[in-house]
Each structure stands twice: as C-alpha cells, then as structure tokens.
Amino acid sequence: MTIKTRFAPSPTGHLHVGNIRTALHNWMFAKKHGGEFLLRLDDTDEARSKEEYVTAIRADLGWLGINPDSEERQSARFDRYEERFEELKxxxxxxxxxxxxxxxxxxxxxxxxxxxxxxxxxxxxxxxxxxxxxxxxxxxxxxxxxxxxxxxPITWTDLIRGDQHFxxxxxxxxxxxREDGSWLYMLPSTIDDIDMGITHVVRGEDHVANTAVQIQMFHALGADTPDFAHEALLVGTEGKLSKRLGSLGVGGFRERNIEPQSIIALLARIGTSDPVEPIADIMTLVDGFDFSRFGRAPARFDDDELAQLNQKIVHLLDYSAVKDRLPDGMTATAWEAIRPNLHDMGELDHWWQVVTGPVTTCELTADDREFVNQAHDALNDLPWSETIWKEWTTALKQSTGRKGKPLFMPLRQALTGLDHGPDMGALLPLIGRDAALERLQNASA
CATH class of the missing domain: 3.90.800.10 (Glutamyl-tRNA Synthetase; Domain 3)
Structure with a gap:
C-alpha cells in the first residue's frame, strides 16, 4: 500500500504557524514512507476563497520546501459531491x-x-x-x-491519542x-479522502469529534477509513492558546529573516520526546519522524527559541546553500569568516560593508592613535599573506609591549569601526592591504 497524506487548507487567508505544522507533518510522514503528499484546496466557500490566497499557499509551501506530489481543488468537484449526496439520500x-x-x-x-x-x-x-x-x-x-x-459505537486507534471511543x-x-445548497466541510472532505486514496489523515486534536462523525460517513459511503493522527494544539510561551500564533505566518518569518530550515527543525520536534536541534538537513528530520514520539500535552511554540535555533542553523549553512543570496563579490572564504557572527541572514550586508567599506572611524584615545600609527608603519613593512594578522600582532607585541585587549581592540576599532565582530585573523585578509593601511591612517589622524 502506498502511503498518501493530504494538507487541505481553505484559501480564505494566509497560512499561519499551526497550518504550517500540519502541512509539514503530513509531508514528512509521506516522505519517510516513500509515499505521496497531496495539496487539496478546500475552496467550497466561494464568497471567501480568493485566488491570491491560493497563490500564497503554494508559494509558502514552496519556500519551506514542502512540495506536493499533486494538487486538487474542491471547487472542481461539485458534481461528484452531488452524486454521492444523492446516494446517501x-x-x-x-x-x-x-x-x-x-x-x-x-x-x-x-x-x-x-x-x-x-x-x-x-x-x-x-x-x-x-x-x-x-x-x-x-x-x-x-x-x-x-x-x-x-x-x-465509534472507535479507532489514533496514532497519537491511542484508542478512541465515541x-x-x-x-x-x-x-x-446549507439552505442555499453550499457544502460544509464534513462530507466533501470525506468524499475527497475516499476518491484520492488518502491513507492517513493528520490534523489537530480539535478535529477529534469531526473524525468520529466522518468515520460513519466513510462507512455509509462504502469505504474503509484511513488511519488518523490528532496532534496536540500549539500554545504560546504563556502556556495557553495565543491569538498571536494565529497571525504568525511565512510572510512574517521571512521579514524576520528566519530560515525555512529553522521553522522546520522547530515544528518537526516540538510536542515530541525528541530535543529540538539545529538540524539543517530536512531529510535527517524526516528519517526520524514518528507519531509514537508525540505526546498529548500542548506543544509549546516559543518565538525566542525559534530565533536562537535560527542563529545556530545559519552557522551550519554551507556556502553552496547560500551563494545565490550573498552580496556581490562575497566568496566562500568571506562567508566562512562572517557566518559565525550572524544572528540571521539579514545582517549580511552590514558585515560585508565592514569588509568592503567605507567604515566609520572610531574615536580613539591619544595613546591608541599613536599605537595605531605605529601599527600602520609595521603593517606597511610586512609581506602580505593569509596569516598577516598573526604576524602583524606578534610584531606589535614585541615592539610596543602591548598585549591582550590593549593590543587587539584599537586595531579592530581602526579597521572595522566596531568593537566586536568576526575573527580578525579571517577578516583582515578580506579587507586587503591597501584598504587596511588607509583605515589605520584615518584612525590615527
């Protein structure tokens, strides 16, 4: 039997974090078992369904890497619903x-x-x-x-909740x-699951009572029931359902420079017995996906945890994964130098400007200006190499007696205009000899 799951949003608005989690888990379960994942647009509400939301749903799933194997629309199936309705009647x-x-x-x-x-x-x-x-x-x-x-009696064994009885x-x-002939959710969804060969229905625990009713609909329509998995709902950090969770969508995540891998790494694990880890390889998460590891306690979504996870995942991203997103001229070497200092990819332009200039000169004390002037002359006398920072600071330590912060901080401030940043041993070769000498001269003036 080929496993087949579905994600069935109504195109009456944008996807939020709860929708995204449902889509992700359906996709992961299908992929783990070599099955198929279907996107079904439940657009029977003709007044509220909009094509702009259809486009947005497809784009959001694509950005997350959740690519359906096929797509269906309920609005194209009204004749089928009518046919099966008449049978039931x-x-x-x-x-x-x-x-x-x-x-x-x-x-x-x-x-x-x-x-x-x-x-x-x-x-x-x-x-x-x-x-x-x-x-x-x-x-x-x-x-x-x-x-x-x-x-x-209505019974089934839920993949998360265990034996259920209604x-x-x-x-x-x-x-x-309805009175006007339009359809509500329950029957069209059941007919679709039968016709489309859905083997597993994965959704929130708020649908448990719906499942009880739909099981009898499956039987009335002469079909076997799929397996069901009802997940605990997401809650905010305050420990209860949060209105804000309903507004967190892909657009907001993108505006905050959250990586899709970070969203997936968090939503794949919260609510399970597995730790949330900075895993950038989605297939690693897919391989370990198992409904038996999900608990019935509410799954806690923490925005701060997502931000911290995002930073860790950015630090794992290879140049090949980000090269199309880097500023012009940024090489693999530059990426590896700057990457450890990023909180998110939105900071790239800032740090690349530190390399390419111009930089704002820091105000130095008279003693530090004199030291930077000596450092300029010492750098000018040294042959340039990839290890120039170590050779230069070793020479300055011997000639000036400075060491530690009094040695390194004025040099960083003169070269970058900042008192923090990437490792100077990696940064100085990127800045280059001429630009470095110019910045030292400006800072010592």
Whole structure:
C-alpha cells in the first residue's frame, strides 16, 4: 500500500504557524514512507476563497520546501459531491431539516437548562410530508444533516491519542449542506479522502469529534477509513492558546529573516520526546519522524527559541546553500569568516560593508592613535599573506609591549569601526592591504 497524506487548507487567508505544522507533518510522514503528499484546496466557500490566497499557499509551501506530489481543488468537484449526496439520500443516511438558527439556539438553551448535552434532538425526523410541504410553502428551505447510526459505537486507534471511543447518541447529526445548497466541510472532505486514496489523515486534536462523525460517513459511503493522527494544539510561551500564533505566518518569518530550515527543525520536534536541534538537513528530520514520539500535552511554540535555533542553523549553512543570496563579490572564504557572527541572514550586508567599506572611524584615545600609527608603519613593512594578522600582532607585541585587549581592540576599532565582530585573523585578509593601511591612517589622524 502506498502511503498518501493530504494538507487541505481553505484559501480564505494566509497560512499561519499551526497550518504550517500540519502541512509539514503530513509531508514528512509521506516522505519517510516513500509515499505521496497531496495539496487539496478546500475552496467550497466561494464568497471567501480568493485566488491570491491560493497563490500564497503554494508559494509558502514552496519556500519551506514542502512540495506536493499533486494538487486538487474542491471547487472542481461539485458534481461528484452531488452524486454521492444523492446516494446517501437514497439510502436514508441524510435528511432535510428546517429549523432556523434562532430555533436551534433556543433548543440548545433548553437542553442545557435541563442538564442535558446540547445535541440536536432530531426533531426534523418527526416531520410528516404535510409538515414539510407547509414549511416550504411558507418559504423555509431545508438544510441537510447526516444521520448518525446511534446503535454502532465509534472507535479507532489514533496514532497519537491511542484508542478512541465515541457514543454516537451523544453527538449531533452534523449539518452537511446549507439552505442555499453550499457544502460544509464534513462530507466533501470525506468524499475527497475516499476518491484520492488518502491513507492517513493528520490534523489537530480539535478535529477529534469531526473524525468520529466522518468515520460513519466513510462507512455509509462504502469505504474503509484511513488511519488518523490528532496532534496536540500549539500554545504560546504563556502556556495557553495565543491569538498571536494565529497571525504568525511565512510572510512574517521571512521579514524576520528566519530560515525555512529553522521553522522546520522547530515544528518537526516540538510536542515530541525528541530535543529540538539545529538540524539543517530536512531529510535527517524526516528519517526520524514518528507519531509514537508525540505526546498529548500542548506543544509549546516559543518565538525566542525559534530565533536562537535560527542563529545556530545559519552557522551550519554551507556556502553552496547560500551563494545565490550573498552580496556581490562575497566568496566562500568571506562567508566562512562572517557566518559565525550572524544572528540571521539579514545582517549580511552590514558585515560585508565592514569588509568592503567605507567604515566609520572610531574615536580613539591619544595613546591608541599613536599605537595605531605605529601599527600602520609595521603593517606597511610586512609581506602580505593569509596569516598577516598573526604576524602583524606578534610584531606589535614585541615592539610596543602591548598585549591582550590593549593590543587587539584599537586595531579592530581602526579597521572595522566596531568593537566586536568576526575573527580578525579571517577578516583582515578580506579587507586587503591597501584598504587596511588607509583605515589605520584615518584612525590615527
């Protein structure tokens, strides 16, 4: 059997971090098992679905390296939904209901006041043909509900949550079609999973009750159920669901110069028994992906942890992985010199300007200016080499008696205009002889 998973966003907005995690885990599970990953655009909401969001979803997944093997759109499948709906209707698995939203709300309140669960009371099943004719003559239009089998307990073994049991009598018959004929999520999703051969449905634990209902839909449609994995939801650092998590998207990550590998390394591991590590090779994470390692406790998303992880991953990136993103003229040697000092790739231009100039001269004390003047003359007398920094500072230590910070700091400040930065042994050869002498002369003036 070929493993097949799907990510099914509604193109009614941009992807946020929770969506991204779901997409990633579906993709990783499929890739680990040599299977297929499907992008299914759940665009049945014609009023809210927009093509700009479709384009953005594709672009965001592509930037993350989550590339689907195929793509489907629900808006192209309305005829199929109609066909299967008619089959369910003929078999008595769906029925029309005519209550208004206000009437349903009143029913729920009455049930709650009596200490009962606010489930639908199946009042529509008591309607006679005359009742229905009267309601429609009065202008009422039917919405349609799926009729749950109250005699058959719903069970499945969840890949994360273990054995699950639901009493269908405690669930409401779900509305599957609105009065205007448009579809809700439940039935089209089930039909798609059957037709597209989805073997594993991976989604958040907020869908557990939906799964219970959809299992009966699979059976009513004559199909086997896929396996299910329901993941604990993400929470913020304060330990509860955060509105901000709903706004963290790929666009925001890119603006902050977060690497896609960093997002993947974090989202692949949080919520599991495995440590979050700076692993830049996505396939290493794929190979170790296992739903048995996920816990049921909420998965904590920490923005600061992501930033720290991002810095570590930047320090692991090879020149070949970043060469197309580097400033003009930056070589592999320059990248390796500057890389250890980067927090993120947004700092590249700053550090490359330290190499190429111009730099702002630091204010030095009179003693340090005199020292830098001597350093200029000493550098001018030395043959240039890749080890020039060591040879130069060794000579200065002998001629001036300076050592440690009093020796190194004025030289760094004169050459870079800063009191911190990449290793000067690697930086000085990049700055070059003429530029170095000019900067020393300017600083000593």
């Amino acid at each position: 003929a078999a008595g698995h769906v029925y029309p209901a005519y209550e208004t939203a206000q009437e349903l709300d009143l029913k729920r309140k009455v049930q709650l006041s009596r200490g009962k669960p606010p489930t639908y009371d199946r009042g529509a099943l008591e309607l006679t043909e005359a009742d229905i004719a009267g309601l429609e003559a009065a202008g009422r239009k039917a919405h349609w509900r799926f009729k749950l089998d109250h005699d058959t 009493d269908p009598a405690l669930l409401s018959d779900p509305v599957i079609r």
